[in-house]
Each structure stands twice: as C-alpha cells, then as structure tokens.
Amino acid sequence: MRSPKVQLKRVTKKYANGDGVENINLEIYEGEILTLLGPSGCGKTTLLRILGGFNAIDDGEVLINGNNVVQLAPEKRPTAMVFQSYNLWPHMTVFENLAFGMKLRKMPRTQIKEAIKSMLDLLKMNGTEKKYPNQLSGGQQQRIAIARSLLLKPSVLLLDEPFSALDAKIRMQMREELKKIQAQLNITVMFVTHDQEEAMALSHRIVVMDKGKIAQVGTPTEIYDQPVSKYVASFIGEMNFIKEADGELAVRPENVRICSGNSGNYKGTITSIMILGHFASVHINYEGQDVKAFVARSASFELCETMPVSFELIKYQRYKKGA
Amino acid sequence: MKYLNPNRLYHALGRRKFLEFTLFTVFLLFFYSPLMNTVMLAFANVYRVPAVIPQQFGFQWWSFILSKESLMSSIFNSFVIAIVATAVSLIICVPAAYALSRYQFRGRRVLMFSYLLTNAFPKMGLYVSMGILFYKFNLMGTFAGVIIVHIINTLMFMVWLPMGALRNIHRQQEEAARDVGATPLQVFRKVTLPMAMPGIAVASIFTFLGSLEESEGTMLVGFPQINTMATEMYGVISDYPATAGAVFALILIVPSLLILFLFRKYIKPDSVFGGVKIK
Structure with a gap:
C-alpha cells in the first residue's frame, strides 16, 4: 500500500476573492481512501478539481504515478471524478452513459458489454442498462456515476461529496458499499466531504483543511484523539x-x-x-x-x-x- | 333540430355545462370559421360576395394556380430560402447562444436585450433603412439579401430559445464528459448539443416557418428578382378572385402543418418558454 500514487507539491491556487489553496503538500498512497474534510470555502473541492484537471494551478506540481500532469487536460488524466449531482447524461441510457468513455477509448464492443455487465453486477444494479437516468433514484444515479468512473480503471478516483444530496439512510448504505468496493478493487480514492462523521467512517486518512491550508493529516483515530489545534478539535466530534x-x-x-x-x-x-x-x-x-x-x-x-x-x-x- | 333548442339544452345540461358548451362553441367558431371558410372558398368555382355558400363547387382554381409557373417556382424558392435561412441562422446563433449561456462578460444583458430590438421596431421602418445599406453593398434583389432579412427577423428566437436550453445543462454534465475522456469538441457534439436539441429544434421550426411566411422584407429586398410564396400571395390576392387566394393560402398552410406535425414532440410549453428569460 505504501507507494505514493499521487503527490501534490507546493500546490497553490488563489481566486480573486481570496479563496483557494496555498502551498499544499500531500501524498496519496495506493489503495487508500484519503478524505479532504473542512467547512465550505476551505479549498477542499478546489484541491480535488486541481487533481481532476478542472482547475489550473498558479504554482506547484501534481504528480500521478510519478508523472507531472499539470499541463494535461481533464480528458488526458488518469483520474475519474464523481460530482455531487448531475453526473449522468439524461439523453443517454444507463448503458450508453457507462459505455461513453470506453467507446472514446475505442474498446471493442463485446469487451465494453462484458465490462459493463460485471460492473453492474458488482454494484447490484443489473437490469438497469436500458433505463434512463430519470428513471433511477438519486442513490442509484450516484452508483451508476461511480460505476462509470470505475470502468475506466482510473489511477485515482475523485469523489466530490457524492452522497451529500442523498437522504441519511441511503448515505450510510452507500458509504459502506463504497468502502467494500474500494477494498475489493484496491483503488485509490480521494474523497471530499464536509461531514465529519462520513470522513471518520470512510477514511484511512483524513486531511482537515482550514482556509486553503492543511490543518492536520492523520488517521481518523489520530485526528479524533490528538487534534493538533483547537480548530481541528472543534471540527471533529464533540x-x-x-x-x-x-x-x-x-x-x-x-x-x-x-x-x-x-x-x-x-x-x-x-x-x-x-x-x-x-x-x-x-x-x-x-x-x-x-x-x-x-x-x-x-x-x-x-x-x-x-x-x-x-x-x-x-x-x-x-x-x-x-x- | 328540436334537441338543439337552447331552452331544452339549458335544462338538459344544467347551467354550468350549458355555459361551458356555449363558450366552447363560440370559441370554435371564432377559431376555425375563417379556416373553414378558406377551405370552402378554395373548392369553389364561382363565388359572389353576399352569399355565404359558394354558388358552384369545383377544382377550377386549383388547376389555375397549379398551372401558373411563377407560383410553382415561388414555392420552390420559398423552401430553398427557408432551408438556407434556417441553416445559416443555426450556424450563427447556436454558438452565440452557447457563449451567452456559459460565459459572464460585460454587456451580456445589453447584448441579449439588443436581439429584442429588431422585433421592437416597426418592421417597415427597419426594412427601409436596411434597404439603404443593402443598396450600398449591392444586396438588393439578391438571394443573400433575402436570407439576411429573414435571419434578422428570427435572430431573437434563435438565440434565446437555444440559450435557455443550453443553460439547463449543468456544468457537471459537461465536465463529467471531459473527465471520461471527451475533448471539448466531442463534449459539445455528444453531450451539450443533444441535450439542447429540443430548444434548438423549436427555434429552427420558428425560423423555418417564419421564413416561409415572411413577405414584407422579401418584397422590399428581393422584388422582382426573388419571389417566394408569401410575396406571390400579394399578387394573387390583388389580381385574382378570393377563391384563387384561398387555394394558394391552403398550399401555404401545408408545409407549416407538416413541420408542426413532424416535430410535435418537441413543441411543448417547456421548451418554448423555458428559453425566454433575461438573466
């Protein structure tokens, strides 16, 4: 597990209004779930979007598998992102949604079909191939969005508060499922959330962020038992x-x-x-x-x-x- | 007829139903009687004014209209012009709509509002001043000149409706497509455009139908070199009896009906009014 899959070095991105991230140094190891946790405006989503290639950076380096990807457009990066909502294309069926990326990669049709079938089996969503996104529940839509990302075998899976639009019960269920699938496929995940409970439940390591800077990095136990500052202490748990x-x-x-x-x-x-x-x-x-x-x-x-x-x-x- | 006696109906249906029934009948007459009258006149051989029912029915005026070569060629002209005007308008307006829906820039609202201006002026005044410019650029009596007039008329719809449709597409949906490996152009072709298609289709229908029936501008700019169905209509009405005009009017209705029928699934209040917002 211990080789760094992703390295962020001195990453800085400032918006005109003063938000953004500053001098971020961070490593994500293969097979771990790393959570970025913080209140809104702390820069966690900015950081995730920097990894995905949706935000350009002012300074620093982003290495994935040892290669600098700063100059690469989102479509050229070995990352896959799941957004909070509106992930799926409503004019395509579930199958077409899932196949889109693989078709662009010119994968043979039979192979695409097989991959989608086994992915839907894994997510217990078989039988939905011909449905349109609006025929699925919110939880199912997010599951398909995750499936679409996983099908492309990304080096790192980026999740931007993917469960926050779902109701509490489904959210719990999705967390458990994500953790199970992550362990099964040994994928590297970067997860953004403002929900400390979700961060504690899911993560191998948590990065607590405060106003564009890292306040503390550690396992959930470390963060809970030894918060390094009053800010971290007040943010996590009671x-x-x-x-x-x-x-x-x-x-x-x-x-x-x-x-x-x-x-x-x-x-x-x-x-x-x-x-x-x-x-x-x-x-x-x-x-x-x-x-x-x-x-x-x-x-x-x-x-x-x-x-x-x-x-x-x-x-x-x-x-x-x-x- | 006994059972259509109003008094009898009033008591048979009850007051509420009776009023609804009356209102509906008036509405139907108001809405459809001109149309029915046109249809009736088109199949009349002889019609003299004070009468309601034509004196003699037949296909005399149909064979007259269909045998007039200038009329038939004007139908062909109309379709060519409508198709070209719609295509050019799409090429100009869809990118503009995309820019207006995606980018915030100074003067964006003013620009959007300016599309309304061409529709706010009295058309004739606008055409006259355009005519002066057209003389300078040698566009009078040319195909290109007519196309430009038609496009100016529908500019507002062609920008506003697709813009509304494009604005309903969430940025995440485009970003997700980038994320799975689509280039910006592929995103536009495979995700953005198909999702905005209902709005674009409705706008195209507006443009196409608008172009088919546009007459003032075409007359001013295109006459006498370019004749369309709509400009011929003027000639037919002033030179021949009302029955000939009725035949021609019916021929003019056919393409509109056909198009509305073909695209009926796109023409919904949503796709029309969803676009008309200034924000």
Whole structure:
C-alpha cells in the first residue's frame, strides 16, 4: 500500500476573492481512501478539481504515478471524478452513459458489454442498462456515476461529496458499499466531504483543511484523539473547551467522568440530563462554563438536575492561547 | 333540430355545462370559421360576395394556380430560402447562444436585450433603412439579401430559445464528459448539443416557418428578382378572385402543418418558454 500514487507539491491556487489553496503538500498512497474534510470555502473541492484537471494551478506540481500532469487536460488524466449531482447524461441510457468513455477509448464492443455487465453486477444494479437516468433514484444515479468512473480503471478516483444530496439512510448504505468496493478493487480514492462523521467512517486518512491550508493529516483515530489545534478539535466530534489561566483544555464528553462523592478535581452543578439511547448527555455548570459529559444510562439514574457533582478528565488536550 | 333548442339544452345540461358548451362553441367558431371558410372558398368555382355558400363547387382554381409557373417556382424558392435561412441562422446563433449561456462578460444583458430590438421596431421602418445599406453593398434583389432579412427577423428566437436550453445543462454534465475522456469538441457534439436539441429544434421550426411566411422584407429586398410564396400571395390576392387566394393560402398552410406535425414532440410549453428569460 505504501507507494505514493499521487503527490501534490507546493500546490497553490488563489481566486480573486481570496479563496483557494496555498502551498499544499500531500501524498496519496495506493489503495487508500484519503478524505479532504473542512467547512465550505476551505479549498477542499478546489484541491480535488486541481487533481481532476478542472482547475489550473498558479504554482506547484501534481504528480500521478510519478508523472507531472499539470499541463494535461481533464480528458488526458488518469483520474475519474464523481460530482455531487448531475453526473449522468439524461439523453443517454444507463448503458450508453457507462459505455461513453470506453467507446472514446475505442474498446471493442463485446469487451465494453462484458465490462459493463460485471460492473453492474458488482454494484447490484443489473437490469438497469436500458433505463434512463430519470428513471433511477438519486442513490442509484450516484452508483451508476461511480460505476462509470470505475470502468475506466482510473489511477485515482475523485469523489466530490457524492452522497451529500442523498437522504441519511441511503448515505450510510452507500458509504459502506463504497468502502467494500474500494477494498475489493484496491483503488485509490480521494474523497471530499464536509461531514465529519462520513470522513471518520470512510477514511484511512483524513486531511482537515482550514482556509486553503492543511490543518492536520492523520488517521481518523489520530485526528479524533490528538487534534493538533483547537480548530481541528472543534471540527471533529464533540468537544468541551474548559478555559484555564494560560489556555484551554479540550476534552471529549466521553472522557469526562462524574465521580462519586467529592473525589473529582472539578466541581460543578448539573444543569440538565438528556437520555440519548444507550447513554445520557449530562450538562454540568463548572465555574460558569458548560461542560458536557456522556454517562452510561444506568449511571445516569443516580443523577438529577441541580445536583452538585465532581468530575475528572480522563484524557484531554491542552492548547495555549492563540493556538 | 328540436334537441338543439337552447331552452331544452339549458335544462338538459344544467347551467354550468350549458355555459361551458356555449363558450366552447363560440370559441370554435371564432377559431376555425375563417379556416373553414378558406377551405370552402378554395373548392369553389364561382363565388359572389353576399352569399355565404359558394354558388358552384369545383377544382377550377386549383388547376389555375397549379398551372401558373411563377407560383410553382415561388414555392420552390420559398423552401430553398427557408432551408438556407434556417441553416445559416443555426450556424450563427447556436454558438452565440452557447457563449451567452456559459460565459459572464460585460454587456451580456445589453447584448441579449439588443436581439429584442429588431422585433421592437416597426418592421417597415427597419426594412427601409436596411434597404439603404443593402443598396450600398449591392444586396438588393439578391438571394443573400433575402436570407439576411429573414435571419434578422428570427435572430431573437434563435438565440434565446437555444440559450435557455443550453443553460439547463449543468456544468457537471459537461465536465463529467471531459473527465471520461471527451475533448471539448466531442463534449459539445455528444453531450451539450443533444441535450439542447429540443430548444434548438423549436427555434429552427420558428425560423423555418417564419421564413416561409415572411413577405414584407422579401418584397422590399428581393422584388422582382426573388419571389417566394408569401410575396406571390400579394399578387394573387390583388389580381385574382378570393377563391384563387384561398387555394394558394391552403398550399401555404401545408408545409407549416407538416413541420408542426413532424416535430410535435418537441413543441411543448417547456421548451418554448423555458428559453425566454433575461438573466
């Protein structure tokens, strides 16, 4: 897995309004799902489009399989992209949509047919060849778009928030399927999303982006457990920030343990308790600050609102002021 | 006739139905009676004015019109001119529509609005001033001159309708085609153009039919060298009885009907009004 398939070196692209990306250095390894995560306007889609050849860059190099592709038009690049929506051509059937790229590559007809058949089998979409895109559901359309990209055997598959227009249940299903297919075909994937949950669930590595720069690169576990800055900490998962004299403590609600009696280092008052299924979310007023703690449901029965409690922090990060 | 007695109908149908029925009948008469009258006159040998029904039916005027060589050649002329005008108009206007739908540039709205201007002026005034220019460029009485007049008339439709259709194509759909390996030209031919086809087809029909029935400009610029069906019509109406005019009118209707029939699946309110937007 460990040879870099894609390398971005000092990539810079600035728009007139100040958005864009700046000095991006990044490697994508063969067979991994790398997710670009960040709020809108952070440059994640710009970066993906740079790889696909849809955005020219002001400075830097983009290497795919060791070759500089900066000068290549999208149709010459070994990349395949799936957009958020409107991927398919409505005047073509599913088969024609899938065959389009292969026909341009002058593949023999029988081979095209076979490839499409096995791809549709893989995606459990067989029988849709003669349908038009408007006869498919949103999820099915995205599946066909992914199939069309995979059929061209790209060096890297670029996915631009492909599931964000789908409803929650289908989205989950598509994530799992994508992960399964990715593992099965061992393809390299670059995935863009603003949904941190999706990033955590899918990725081998996550790149958290902030205003055109990389804030942190790491596995989901690293990003979750050791966020390097307050920005990353606040963007991923739930996080309490407790102000101190010279900085802040960042602690996850599951790492706040409510202690019996007065044995905890921090003392406060419970302001509210919410049962959220198998656990409860308890809000504690600690010196005027709101601290959230996740408590097992059985333990939450001993607590009630306005009750004074003490708690301790099992694991936390400390950020200096201004970091 | 007894059962068509209004009083009887009123009570048989109920008030609402009766009113609807009456309205519909009036509408039908208003809409179709001129047409029916034309058809009736075309098959009359003798017709004198105060009567409604012609005095004698027959095919006399058909054989007269069909035997007039200038009329038959004008039909041929009309079709050649309409085909050429539509083709040239497509070549000029579709790229313009594409540019207007895809690129933002200064003066874009003004440019789009300017297409409306040719339709805002009284036509005759416009033709006269065009005539002055045409004399300078030796376009009077030429085929090219007539084509230019016809194109100017339909410029607005030919730009606006395809533009609306092109604008409904999402950029991702074109980018996806680039992505799978199509060159910009292939994208235009295989994705953009087919997707905009309904709009372009409707615009072409407008242009073609408009060109077939265009008479003022053709007369002014083309007369007497270039004669089309529409200009001949003037002559037929002023020189011969109404029955001859009716025959010729019916012949003029045939191509329009045929085209509307052939392209009926494209002619929907969507493809027509989807295009007419200034933004």
